Amino acid sequence: MPSYGKGKPLTDMAQENAYDLVVIGGGPAGYAGAIRAAQLGHKAACIEMERPGGTCLNWGCIPTKALLKSAELFQEMRHAETYGLACENVTVDFAKVMQRSRIVADQMAKGIGFLFKKNKVEHITGKGRVILPGLVEITSGESQGRLLQSKNILLATGCTPKVIPGLTPDGERVLTSFEALKLQKMPGSIIIMGAGAIGVEFAYFLNALGCKVTLVEMLPRILPIEDDDVSASLERAFKKQGITIRTGVKAENVHVERSGVKLELVGADGAREAAQAECLLLAIGVTANTNGLLGSKVTLATDRGFITVDDHYQTSIKGVYGAGDVIGPPWLAHVATYESVQAVNGMFGHGSPQRVKVFPGCTYCQPQVASAGLTERACREKGLKYRIGKFPFTASGKAVASDHTEGFVKFIIAEETDEILGAHIIGSEATELIAECVLAMQMEGTWQDIHAAIHAHPTLSEAVAESAAASHNEAIHI
Ligand code: FAD
Numbered sequence: 001m002p003s004y005g006k007g008k009p010l011t012d013m014a015q016e017n018a019y020d021l022v023v024i025g026g027g028p029a030g031y032a033g034a035i036r037a038a039q040l041g042h043k044a045a046c047i048e049m050e051r052p053g054g055t056c057l058n059w060g061c062i063p064t065k066a067l068l069k070s071a072e073l074f075q076e077m078r079h080a081e082t083y084g085l086a087c088e089n090v091t092v093d094f095a096k097v098m099q100r101s102r103i104v105a106d107q108m109a110k111g112i113g114f115l116f117k118k119n120k121v122e123h124i125t126g127k128g129r130v131i132l133p134g135l136v137e138i139t140s141g142e143s144q145g146r147l148l149q150s151k152n153i154l155l156a157t158g159c160t161p162k163v164i165p166g167l168t169p170d171g172e173r174v175l176t177s178f179e180a181l182k183l184q185k186m187p188g189s190i191i192i193m194g195a196g197a198i199g200v201e202f203a204y205f206l207n208a209l210g211c212k213v214t215l216v217e218m219l220p221r222i223l224p225i226e227d228d229d230v231s232a233s234l235e236r237a238f239k240k241q242g243i244t245i246r247t248g249v250k251a252e253n254v255h256v257e258r259s260g261v262k263l264e265l266v267g268a269d270g271a272r273e274a275a276q277a278e279c280l281l282l283a284i285g286v287t288a289n290t291n292g293l294l295g296s297k298v299t300l301a302t303d304r305g306f307i308t309v310d311d312h313y314q315t316s317i318k319g320v321y322g323a324g325d326v327i328g329p330p331w332l333a334h335v336a337t338y339e340s341v342q343a344v345n346g347m348f349g350h351g352s353p354q355r356v357k358v359f360p361g362c363t364y365c366q367p368q369v370a371s372a373g374l375t376e377r378a379c380r381e382k383g384l385k386y387r388i389g390k391f392p393f394t395a396s397g398k399a400v401a402s403d404h405t406e407g408f409v410k411f412i413i414a415e416e417t418d419e420i421l422g423a424h425i426i427g428s429e430a431t432e433l434i435a436e437c438v439l440a441m442q443m444e445g446t447w448q449d450i451h452a453a454i455h456a457h458p459t460l461s462e463a464v465a466e467s468a469a470a471s472h473n474e475a476i477h478i
Pocket of ligand 1 (some may be wrong): 024025027028029030045047048049050051052053055056057060061062064086127128129156157158160177198289292293323324325331332333334335336364381431459
C-alpha cells in the first residue's frame, strides 16, 4: 500500500477526505458549482489557490466596474451645467479611485466565503491537481499533500490574460488588465493593444480621467464580435471623447524603454506608423489555466489549450467535468456560472444539462454596448432572410431628459417566423436593457412578444419595444 503525506496509507487518507464533488477553482464557475452541489444535498469542496471569487470578483468584472463608475461620474460632474448645476474644479484622485475598486473587490470576495459557510461547502486554500480520475491532490498551501477523493471532479480553473512572448508585464511599462488594476499613478499616455471588451473598457476609463489613449485593433473594427453598426457607432463616440483609434493594424517591434514604450503599427498594405506612450496595455485575449492541473498519469483532450467537454460538460475522462473560461469562449462570468450549474445538475441527475445558447455580451464603457444572438453580418453569411428594426435613443423621452441620447436599439427579426435572431444595443444602460431581449430569445419569442408587453413610460426600455415594432414599421415615435 503506497503511503502519502503524513505516512497514512493512501486509501485511508483519501477515504477521510471523501466528497461527492471536488471543484478546482473558486471563480464564478467553481464557487457556483460547489454551492449548487451543496444545494442538492451533496458534500462539496472547493479548492482555490488565491482567494475565492476568481478573476471576476478579484481582477475582472467587479473591480473594473467600480473604476468605470468613477469615470462615468467624473464625466457627468464635468458636464453638470447641462443639468443646470454648478460643479466646478472637479479633480481626480487616481490612487483613491483605484483604492475604491480594491475595496469593492475585497467586499465581494469576502461574500463568497460567507456563501461557502452558509452552504457548508468546504473551502480549501491551495492548488489542486488531478492525479487520477477520482483523486485530487493539494499541491500548495496549508493543506499541501492532502488527498481528496470524489466520483465527480469539476475543473473550473479559468484563464489568465495572454501576453506576447518576450514582453513580460512589469506593472509599469507593460501591463495586462491584472497590472492595470493595481496602478497607483495614472499614466500620461497609454497604447491599448486589443479592442475587445476589456481593451475598450480600459480605453474609456483612462481617457475619461485624462490619460491620452491610443486603442489598437488588428481586425477592421473595435469590438469586432459586435454588430457592424454598433462598432461604427462606438468608434464615433470614442473619437468624440478624444480616444485615438487605429484599426486593421498590427503592433510590431515593441521596444520597452525607461521612459516609455515605442512600437510600430503595420497596416494590411504594409504601411508603417510609429507610436509611443508611457505604457502598453495588452488586452489580446486569454489562455487557459491548466498548468500543474493534471498529474503525469492524466491526459485530457483540449482544443487550442482549452479543455474539451461534451454536452454533459464531461471531459475526455469519465467523472471529470469542466466549466467556465477554461473550456473556451465565450469568456464571461455569467456563462461560467451557467455552465457549472448545468454540469452539476447533470452529474447528480437533476435534469438534463443545457449547453449555452442565448447569452448576453456586455461592454461597460459609455455608451454601453450589449447584445445577444446573431449580428446582421452573421445572418447575411448564413443566408437568412431577416428584417431590421432600429430605434435611436434621440427619440426616447427618458434618454433626452437624462441627456444620454447616444446610440440605438437594433433588432434582427426572422422574415418568415418573426423570431428574434439578434438584439444589439448601444447607449446608456444598454447592459441592463439587454435582459429583456435575452428572456424573449430564450423563449423563442417574436418581435410581437416584445412589442405587446407594455413598457413603462418614460423609460429607456421603451426604445426596446419601439425597435421591435420598427421591424414592421409600427414604431410610433420615429
Ligand atoms: P476564474 O474567475 O478565472 O476563476 C478561476 C479560479 O481558479 C481562479 O481564482 C484561480 O486562482 C483558480 N485556480 C486556477 N488554477 C487552480 C488550481 N490548480 N488550483 C486551485 N485554484 C486554481 N466577464 C463578464 O461576464 N463581465 C465582465 O464585465 C467582465 N469583465 C472582465 C474584466 C476583466 C479585466 C477580465 C480580465 C475579465 C472580465 N470578465 C468579465 C471575464 C470573467 O472574469 C471571466 O469570464 C470569469 O471570471 C470566468 O470564471 P471562471 O470561474 O471560469 O474562472
